[in-house]
Amino acid sequence: MMTANNLLKGMLCVIGIIITFLVTAQPAKNYTSLEHALFFTDSVQWLSLRNKGLTEIPDELFALHNTRYLDLGLNPIKVISGKIENLDKLFYLDLSNSELSQLPEEIKSLSFLRYVYLRYNKPTNLDRDFQLLAQLPNLKALHLKIPGLEELPESVGQLAHVEYLELSDTHIKSLPESFAELKNLNVLYVNNDMRFDILNNIRVLARLPKLSELHLEGDQFTKLPSTINQLRSLEYLYLNNNRLKELPPEIQDLKKLRYIDVSNNDIPNLLLDQYRDQYAPTLRIRF
Template identity: 30%
Template sequence: MSYDIIKSVGRAPRIHQKGDPQQASGRTFFIDASHQNLTTIPSEILALEDLEEAHLENNQLEAIPQGIQRLKNARILYLNKNKLSELCPELGKLSSLEGLDLSHNPLLPSSLPVLSGLRALRELRLYHTRLADIPIAICKLLHHLELLGLTGNDLKSLPKEIVNQTKLREIYLKQNQFEVFPAELCVLYNLEIIDLDENKLTVIPEEIGSLTRLLKFYVACNSLPVLPESLGHCRKLSVLDLSHNRLHSIPHTLAELTGMTEIGLSGNHLEKVPRFICKWTSLHLLYLCNTGLRGLRRSFRRLVSLRFLDLSQNHLERCPSEIGALKNLEVLALEDNKIRQLPSDFGSLSKLKMLGLTGNQFLSFPEEILSLESLEKLYIGQDQGAKFTSLPEHISKLQSLKELYIENNHLEYLPTSLGSMPNLEILDCRHNRLKQLPDSICQAQDSGVVAWNNGPERIGEI
């Protein structure tokens, strides 16, 4: 089981409705013609001169007709996930356009300068468009950009003219080919979000400390061996993802980031939780998967706001007792450690909804789990390590449980009480020693799925 920090890079449509483009008429301000297999933009849409927001994504459009210039009041235009390679000059005449999404199109670089005519543009998304360069004209002439989305391209650098984007608040550069952090970004003082995940960065410049309005900084899956101490000057930083780099320590200057709510450190060989992190009492997501941990600091119990904690793939031989103090935990991942038992106060985690224990050393089912009244998902397959042979009959105490994964154990039978659990939807007991399922499970009225030795079946149809 793996978890990713959730990052929002877009905004939902202002109005949610579905319209038939053939029936659009009158003073129409919004239209959704997405997923219609359109090969061209219907003339009926181009005739809607009052149109402000148009959704044409997920179609088969190969070209934008000259008539697009008739949409002089258009403010938001979604053309993503089509087959556009060329952009007609008339697109650049939409003087009111504030938001444009051209993502997932095979755009030719030669057609991109057309966009420099969209002087009112605030949000431009060019995700996954195979770009190797950004036209200088865009950086020079679009002075109102607040969001620039360039994820999933072949960029190695940004033009120096990007410094003209003084209003830029969000820039998304994930999944590109950057080996050097774009130093030009360090003078864009209004930046709030920088996403450089999945590049080839080896260093972040000290000048990053100039970005005092930075809120979210993503540099996961790079090759960073160290961090600049100046990062601690970004006092408003609340989300920081450093996962899967080559870090062995975190600068003590980051202790100044007292507003941190989410931090990802997975995949770095830290061996210990940095002491100052235990002072971040507003932290609610903490990723420490595969960091070489053998235990937690006693001060870890101060993190009372934590809702999500990933300690999987470490060297824990016991479940840290400090976890019992984290009363707001909703998700706890402890997979692939060496844990043999849970602490006696484990059941006090009254808000826990998801628990991952797969790949540990349990010789019997840990009954401390049975007090987790809010638990909805339990993963306790033993794909490596020890096996256990039975489940307690009173597992039915877990009345909120929706999904139970107990594969790869040595279970010879299942308790009949599983059939009386009202919310159970998925029961995965594959790769055990079961010869049959209890009648109580076979007769369950739920529409859930049970996966066992003979393959997945629908409960009630076995």
């Protein structure tokens, strides 16, 4: 089964292959050492410094101006230098598991940037940062891990180009009204958020015309509201690792729904068997 998430992963693999074979002054190579990469500054297009213990991005890295793919994940980086604007061909940026508090103003100049992974530690001005990200004309996928975040700023609605948005480990109860402005959003994750109120957020989610894949995993809610049938564009629904005891009958109103994951919930086996018989073969259910 090819979900939007799997498609994204496949696209990243293809991107990696394309980047590797792009023609430059030197044969393009993948590097996992900054020291080695600095010998071939013009040929570096793929650089991974994952889990190197970095607390900041070394200034030397900004000389690698042809870099398309930059993985700095699993480093406790607190600040991104404004010199990142020198990486004006950057396509993919991974700062997952970092300790950011804000983004530099210069990030808005990275016009080719398409995939961004960020982890914040007590953001100082998330509203400003979303406004900066909104100026990236090619941004399609945004992964945000912001432990303890209680609300999203209204500026999230300015991320008009984003098709894939992941919010994890937050304490968000309600999505702002402006969230409905994400008209190109196909895939949404709101995972591991025990305060997320699905009932009060259906109205906003229902105004996302392209929302085809919704992940509400590990949110610990006990009931799926009957108004779930308002999410008419849904094809894939992930409700695993919650505390559901049943599914509302209105789930069958979702005519485009092809797959639903209710594994690791509190639904009795007898009821699960009933769902299997009731919804097969048009809807695949994972128990």
